[in-house]
Amino acid sequence: EDGLQTRAASRGLTFGTAVHSRQLQEDPSFRSAILQECASVVHEYELKWGHIERERGRYDFSKTDIVTNFAIEHGLKIRGHTAVWHEALPAWAPEAFRREGISVIERHVRSVLKRYSGRIEEWDVVNEAIQNYDNLPNGFRNSLLFQEFGATFVVAAFRAAREFDPNVKLVYNDFGIEYDNFRDRARRKALLPLLRSLREEGLIDGFGTQSHLTAGNPFNPKLLRDFLSEVASMGLSIVVTEFDVNDTKLDPDIGTRDKAVAEHAKRVLDVILDEKAVTGVLTWGLTDRYTWLNEPRFARPAGVRARSLPLDENYKRKPLWEALASCL
Numbered sequence: 174e175d176g177l178q179t180r181a182a183s184r185g186l187t188f189g190t191a192v193h194s195r196q197l198q199e200d201p202s203f204r205s206a207i208l209q210e211c212a213s214v215v216h217e218y219e220l221k222w223g224h225i226e227r228e229r230g231r232y233d234f235s236k237t238d239i240v241t242n243f244a245i246e247h248g249l250k251i252r253g254h255t256a257v258w259h260e261a262l263p264a265w266a267p268e269a270f271r272r273e274g275i276s277v278i279e280r281h282v283r284s285v286l287k288r289y290s291g292r293i294e295e296w297d298v299v300n301e302a303i304q305n306y307d308n309l310p311n312g313f314r315n316s317l318l319f320q321e322f323g324a325t326f327v328v329a330a331f332r333a334a335r336e337f338d339p340n341v342k343l344v345y346n347d348f349g350i351e352y353d354n355f356r357d358r359a360r361r362k363a364l365l366p367l368l369r370s371l372r373e374e375g376l377i378d379g380f381g382t383q384s385h386l387t388a389g390n391p392f393n394p395k396l397l398r399d400f401l402s403e404v405a406s407m408g409l410s411i412v413v414t415e416f417d418v419n420d421t422k423l424d425p426d427i428g429t430r431d432k433a434v435a436e437h438a439k440r441v442l443d444v445i446l447d448e449k450a451v452t453g454v455l456t457w458g459l460t461d462r463y464t465w466l467n468e469p470r471f472a473r474p475a476g477v478r479a480r481s482l483p484l485d486e487n488y489k490r491k492p493l494w495e496a497l498a499s500c501l
C-alpha cells in the first residue's frame with residue numbers, strides 16, 4: 174500500500190521524519206520504513222551546534238553525514254535543523270560569546286550552511302527563541318542567547334544566513350501554538366510581531382510549527398486557524414516540522430490510547446492542512462521504537478511506553494498512521 178509520502182505528494186506536500194544516525198546504522202527495518210513512507214528527513218540531533226562543534230574550531234560531521242548521505246543516496250530531501258538553539262550550544266559557547274560577541278553566532282551559521290550547500294535547501298536558522306511567560310520584552314525566552322545579545326541574536330543569525338546563501342529557504346521554528354491555554358496564547362501573541370519584523374527585513378521565508386501535540390489539551394480550531402492564516406498573510410510558507418502526540422494524559426489501555434491519539438491528531442492536522450501555505454509534514458520519528466517522548470526528561474507512568482508516532486514498535490501501522498493518511 175502507498176506510503177504517507179505518496180499521499181502527501183498527491184496534493185503537493187512533502188512527508189518526512191527525524192532520524193538519529195544510529196537508527197539508520199543498526200536497524201534495516203527502520204531504513205525500509207523511511208524509504209516506504211518518506212520523501213524527506215531531518216537530523217533529530219546530529220546537526221545541532223553542540224554536537225558538531227564540541228571542540229571549538231573542529232567541526233565533526235561524521236554522524237551528521239551518516240544521515241545526510243543516506244538521504245542523498247535515496248533522493249530524499251533534507252531539512253537543516255538547527256543552526257541556533259539555546260538547548261544545544263557547545264560548552265565553550267558562553268565564554269566565546271562574552272569575549273567575541275555575536276560574530277561567533279554569525280560564523281557558525283555560515284559554517285553549517287556552507288557544509289551542506291546545495292544539499293540542504295531549507296534551514297531552521299533559529300529554534301525556540303520565544304517563551305512569552307518568561308516575561309521578557311517582546312516575549313523572548315530568557316535563554317543564555319537572550320541574556321548575552323538580547324533580541325539581536327535572531328536578526329543577526331538570519332542576516333548571516335541570507336547574506337551567505339540567498340537561495341536557501343530560511344525558517345523560524347517554534348512549538349506550542351495549538352492550544353487554548355495561557356502558554357500557547359502567549360506564544361502566538363509573541364510570535365506574530367517577531368515573524369512580521371523578520372519578514373519586513375526580507376530575512377525569512379517560512380515558519381516551522383513543531384506541532385508536538387498533547388492529546389487531552391484544550392483545542393480551539395479557530396485560534397489555530399486564525400494564527401496560521403495570519404502567518405500565511407505575511408507571505409510566509411508554513412511547515413510542520415516535528416509532529417508527534419504526547420499520550421501521557423490518556424487511558425493506558427493501548428487500544429483506547431491509540432484511538433484517542435489518532436482522533437486528536439486528525440482534529441489538529443485538519444486545521445493545519447487546510448491552510449494553503451503549508452508545504453509539508455515531518456514527524457519527530459516514525460516508529461514508537463524510537464521516540465524522544467521515552468527519553469528520561471519526560472515523566473511517564475512506569476512501564477507505559479509512548480505511542481506517539483505513526484508506526485508501532487514493530488513497524489505496524491497504527492490508527493495515527495491512518496489519521497495522517499486521511500489528512501494528507
Ligand code: XIL
Binds near residue numbers: 218415
Ligand atoms: C530533541 C531530540 O528529540 C532529542 O533526542 C535530543 O536529546 C534533544 O533534542 N524541539 C526541537 C528538537 O526543536 O530539536 C528537539 O529534539 C525536541 C524539541
